[in-house]
Amino acid sequence: MEPVLPVLALEPNFHLGQEPIVPLAILLLIILVIPILFERLRIPGLVGLVGSGVVLGPSGWNLVHTDYSIINLLSNIGLIYLMFLIGLEKDFRQLHQSQKQAWGFAGFTLIISLLMGLFIGKICGWGANTSLFIGCLFISSTLLAYPLLSSLGVINNQAISTSIKATILTDIGAVLILAIFLSSQPTEAFNLSYILTYLGRLIIYTTIIWMGFDWAGQEFFRRSGDDEGNKFLFVLISVFIALISCQLLGITKIVGAFLAGLVVNTVVGDSPTKEKITFVGSVLFIPVFFVNLGVLINLPAGSSGITVLELTLLVFVCVIVSKFLAALLAKLCYRYNWQEMFTMWSISLPQVSTTLAGTFLGYRAGWLSIEVFQSIVALVLMTSALGVVLTDRLAVALTSTPQSEALTVNLSEAKIAEKPSIFTIVVPIYNPHTQQYLMEMAALLARFEKSKIIPLNIAPAAVRMDGGQLEASVQKSERLLAKATDQSLGGKIETVPLLRIDNAYGAGISRAAREQKASLIVMGWGKRNGLRSRLFGNVNDSVLWASRCAVAVTCLVESPQKIQRILVPLENLTSPVLPAVKFAQMLAEANQAQVTVLNVCDRRISSSKIAARRSQLTVLVSQLALPNPPEIQMIAHDNIAQAILQAARLYDLVVLPFIRNYHIPGGLVMSDLTTQIAKHLTCSIVILKASENTQVTNISKTIANTSYMI
Template sequence: MTLLSSSIVHLPITDPTWIFFIVLSIILFAPMLLERLRVPAIVGMIFAGILVGPHGFHVLDRDGSFELFGKVGLYYIMFLASLEMNLQDVQKIKGRAMLLGLLSFLFPLLLGFGANQALGYGVAASVLMASMYASHTLIAYPIVLKYGLTRRKAVSIAVGGTIVADTLVLLVLAVVGGMFKEHTTDNYLLWLLLRVIFLGGAIILVFPWLARKFFRSYDDSIVQYIFVLALVFLGAGLMEFVGMEGILGAFLVGIVLNRSIPPASPLMNHIEFVGNALFIPYFLIGVGMLINVQAFVDNVNIFLLAGVMILVGLTSKWLAAYVTQRTFRMQVEERNLMFGLTNSRAAATLAVVLVGYRIILPDGSRLLGEEVLNGAMMFILVTCVVSSFVTEGVCRKLAVTSTAQTDNEDSTEDRILIALANPQTVGSLVHTALMLRTPKSNIPLTALNVVLEDDPESRENGLKELERAVKIGAAANVRLVTRSRWSVNVVSGISHTMKEFNASDLLLGLHEKDRLTDTFFGKLTTDLIAAVERQIIISKNIIPLNTITRMHVLIPRKAEFEPGFNHCAERLALLASQLSCRVDTYGGRGTLAAMQDYWESKHHSVVAEQHVYTEWRDLISIAHNTSQNHLIVLIAARKGTLSRHSYMNKLPEQIERYFSSRNVMIIYPMQLATATSNTTSVRTAVPVKMR
C-alpha cells in the first residue's frame, strides 16, 4: 500500500510497473475511444502523450524508457516501410519515386528559405529550418498497413520518395552542423559522402548474404525475429557512427532484407505485430510528450512562426504530390495518398531542430532558439494530424474498392488443400501454401492427413503433423483447418476431401525414393495426377523458399488453351510477388505472350524475362543458368490433353539429372473431367477406361 501511494499520489509516477501499465492503457483504450469519433489512432497516441507528459498533467516524465522504446519505434517505422515495399514495383516506378523525393525536398527548401529570410533569420538558420520542412516521416504508414494497401503504386512511390528526401535533408543537416564543429576540415562533406557510400555498399552486400545463411540454418521464428531486429539496430548504429541519422540505416536494412522476408511469412507477422502493438505507439506517445502547450500561451509570436511552418510545410508537400500526379497521369486518390504519407514530420524534423538548438553561436545565442523548438513541436503535431486524417480517408475509399473487387471473385479459386504425410516436409509445405494463397483472403487453408484403416499409430503421428501445421499458420495469422481421415486408400481419401472442400489446388511434397525400382513420382502421386482434375502442385524445397532470388518457369506449348492456364498463372504471380524475385519464362511465343498478358492485366508488379525455347528434350541450357538460390517451376500436362507432349515422359529423368540440388515445383494445371481419355476409380485408384 505504501508503494501504491508513493507511486500514484505523488506525480510524476516513477515506478516502472505503473509507468508501463499507464502506457499500455493508452495503447489499448486510445484507439477504441477515438475510433468512434473517426479519429486515427495515431493522433490519439500523440494527444495522449501531450496530456500525460511533462507539459500536460505531468503524470509521466519522458524518461529513459521513452527514449529507448521511442527510438526503437522510429527505426521500426522506417524498417517496416522499406520491408513492405514491393521491390518489383519499385524497379518500375523508381523514376516516379525519385521525382517525388526531389520535389518533396526542393519545394519546401526553396519556399521555406524565403519565408525564414522574411522572418529575419540568418542564412544558416534559414537553410536548417527549411530542411526541417523538407523532411518527412512515415507516421501514417501503420494506417496503410491496417487496410492492406502497402503494395499499391502510390505507397511505393511515397516510401521511395521518403528515402530520397530524408537522405538529402540529413546531408544538409550534416553540412550545416559540421560548419559549427571545431575540427571540421574543408573535405568534411566529401568524407561524409564516402563513408555513407562505403557503409551503404557494405550493408547491401553483406546483410543479404548473412540473412540467407541464417535462415537456412535456423527455422525458429523467434530466433529469426531476434536476428532481424539485431540487423536493424546494427545498420542504424553503423549509420550513426559515420555521421548520419540511424533512420537511414534502418530503412536500408529493410530494403536489403525485403526479399528474405515474404509478406505472408510468420516472421513478417511477428515483425508487424510487435512493432504495431508496442514500439511504434511508444514512439508516438513520446512525440506528444515533447510538445509544450504552455509555451504558446507565454509567447504569442510562436503562433506566427508555427503558422508559417505549417503553411509552408503543407503547401510544399501538396505541390510535390500534385506535380508528380500530373506528370505521370495518376489518379486523384493516389495523389492524396502520396500527400498523406509524405506530409507528416517527426524523426528527421526532430533531429534537425535539436541539432540547431544545441549549436551555440559566438555571441552565446543558439542557432535555433526556443521559439523554433516549440514551433517545430506544433508543426510536428499538426502535420501528423493532417497526415493521419488524409491517409485514413483515402485508405477507406481504396479499401472499399478493393473489397468490392475481391467479393466479385470466385471464392472457390483460393481453396488450397495440403496433403501431409512426411513430418520433415510439414513446415516447407505450409510455408509454400502461405505464399501461394491470395493475400488477405478469408478462406482458410486446409491440411489433410490420410490414415489407412488398420494403422492407428500413423493416425497419432498424423495428428501431430496437423497440429504443427496449425501452429505455423497461426504464426502467420492465417486460419488453417485440419482433417485426419480414415480411408482404405490414400488416393481416394485425398480425392474425396478435395471434392468435399471444393478445393482449387492440391499441394503435396515430391516423392522420395526408397528403392531403386521406385519411379520418380511414386505410385501415389501418379495415381493422384490421374484421379484429381484440379490443379496439383508438387513441391521439393531444399532451401527455404524465402531465400529464393529467381524463378525459372518452363511452360509447354499450347498451355494457354488449357482451362486451368489462368489459375496457374495466378499462383505463379502470387509466388513471385511474395518472393519479390525476377521470373524467367521459357516456352513458345504464343504461350509466353499469353502468360505475360495475364500478368500485366492482373499483376503488374511481376518482372518477367521471356525466352523462346524449343530444346525441350534436353534442359541442359536452362540448367547452366540456374544456381542454388533459384526455383525451377515446370508446368506439366496430363496425358491426353492439348499441351501434353512426348518430351514430358523424360522430364523426371532430366529433373534428376540437372535439378537434383535445386528447389523444384511441378504444376499440373486444372483439367475438366472430360479432358482426358483415362480417369481413375476413386475407390481403388486403378486407372480405368472411360466409356
C-alpha cells in the first residue's frame, strides 16, 4: 500500500483580502517604490507617500483601513519617531553666530503665523483657541531645499545661514505651544494660571530628562565599548522612558519625544549610532505615518461641497503671506538685499515635519475638523513642492563671489596647508587580494612626504578564543605583514609593520592610528554582506566615524604606479576642498601625473559669476604652494553628477571628498553627490575624509551616511 502524502490546505476561513498582512505587504511595497519614483521627478517623496495613502484608503481602492491595529501601531511609532528625529536634528551650537538675526527671524515668523491663524479663524467663524492652534501649525518649516543650497555653495551666505538656524527656534516654539493646546480640550478656556502650571511641569520634566539622560547616556556609552547594537537599543529605551515619564506628568508625548531627541543629540553627537537611529525611522516608521495620513483623507466626504477647496486656498495664501512678511521684516531689520529676502521666504515655505505631527494629533484630539485636517495636509504637499521649486530659481543668484566669501573660506581652511612634522601612513591589511595596490599607493604618498608606512593587521581575539586559535590568527597576521613589507616599492620606504590583537577590526584600526599619531589611513573598499553590516556598519564605516586623522578609502582597478591623470570633482566651494586636492597632488608628484580640479556650475549661473568662482578656486588652491599647480576646469551643466561622470571617462583616478549626507529632519534621506558618482565610476576611486582639525564644518547639521557610500 502506497504511503499517503500529507495535503497542505488553506484554512477554511482564509480570505486573502481580509488578512491584515496583505495591506501591510502592500504598504511596504509602496514605501519602497513610491519615494524613488517621485524623487526622480524632483518631487519630494513624502508627496507620493501621502498620495499613496489616499489611493489605498477609503477614497481609492479601499485596501488599507485606519482600524488595522498593526498599521496604527507602526503609524503611532512613526509619529513618535518623527518628533524624536526633529529634536535629534537640532544643534544649539549653530546659534553661536548670527544669533540675533536667527532669533529675530524666528520671532517674526512666530508672531505673524499666530496672527494669521486668528485672521483665518475670523473669516471661518472659529473660536480663538482653534484659530491659535492652526496658527501654531504655520510656525515651523522644514529644510527640504538644503541639498540644493549645498550644491549651489550658498549656505555660508548670511541670510541663508539665518534661515537655517531660525528653524531650530521655530520648531521648538511650535512644539511647546502645540503641547499646551494638546494638553487640554478644545472647549476649555485658557488662563494664566493654567499656562504657568503647565510650563512649570514642563520645566521640571525637561530638567529631569536633560540631566538624567545626559548622565546615563555618557556612562552607558563609556562602559558599553564599541557595540553599536547596544547603543542603538539604549537610545530607543531612553525615548520610551521619556514618553512614559511625560504621560505621568500630563505632558503631551510629542514633547517627550522632541526633548528626548534634543538630549540624545548632546550624547551621541555625530556618530554611527545617530546614523542608525535615523536610518530605522526614515525607512520604515515615518513613511508608514505619512501613508496613514493619506488613508485618513476621505475625498468623497470632504469634496461634497467647495468648503475644503476654499479652505485649502485660504490657508495656502495665508501661509505664503505670513512667511513673506516675516522675511520682509528680517530684510528691513538686518539689511538683506531683495534676492536674499526672497530666498529666505522660499526656504521657510515647506511645512512638513512638525506641521504634520501637530495636524494629526490635533485631528485626533478634536481640535481640527476633517475639512481642516485635509486642508492642512494639502497645504503640506503644496508648500513642500513649491518651496523647493522657488529656492531652485532664487538661490542661483546668491552664488558666492571672491569678495563675499573667499576670505571666509581661506581662514577656515588655513590650517590645512600646515605640513605636520612627521607624516605617518597606516595601511590596514586584511585582504590579501587588495593589499599590494594599497601598499603601492601608500609608498607613493610616503615618497612625496618622506614619511614612513605602518602596515597594520588586526588579529581577532574573541573572549572564548583558546590559545591555539589565537596563535594561528597571529601567525596568519604575521605572514600578511611580511608580504606587505616586501610590497612597499622594494623596501625603499621606511616600513614598520604593526600587529595588534583586538576584538574589533574598526576600533582596533582607529586606536592604532591614534597611538601611532597617524596622519593618514589608506584602506581598501569595504563591501557590505549581511543584514547586520547594513544596519550597524562595516570596518570602513567604523574607521570613518572614529578616526581623527585623514582616511582614504580606495577602490583601485589597476596599480597606482600606472595612474597618469587624476580628477578631483568639487560640488561646491564649501566642501573640504584642499585636502582632496592635496592628496591628489601628492600622488601626482610621485607619479609625474596631472591633476585636474573640476567644478560644475549650474547652467543658469551667469558667465561673470562662473569666472568669479574660478578665481576663488584658484586662490584657494594656491594656498597649498604646490610646485606643479593643478589644472582648474569649470563646466556649466544641468546635471552635476552626469557632467562629472562624463569628464571622468578620460581619467585613471577620481578623488572624491567625503561629504556627509543630509537627512530631512524626521523625513527621508537626501543622497549626496559622492554617492551618486561612486556608484557609476569605472576607473579607480578614492573617497577622502579630511582630518578633523582641517574639515570645514557646515552651518547646518548633517548626518553621515557611510552606509550608502562604501
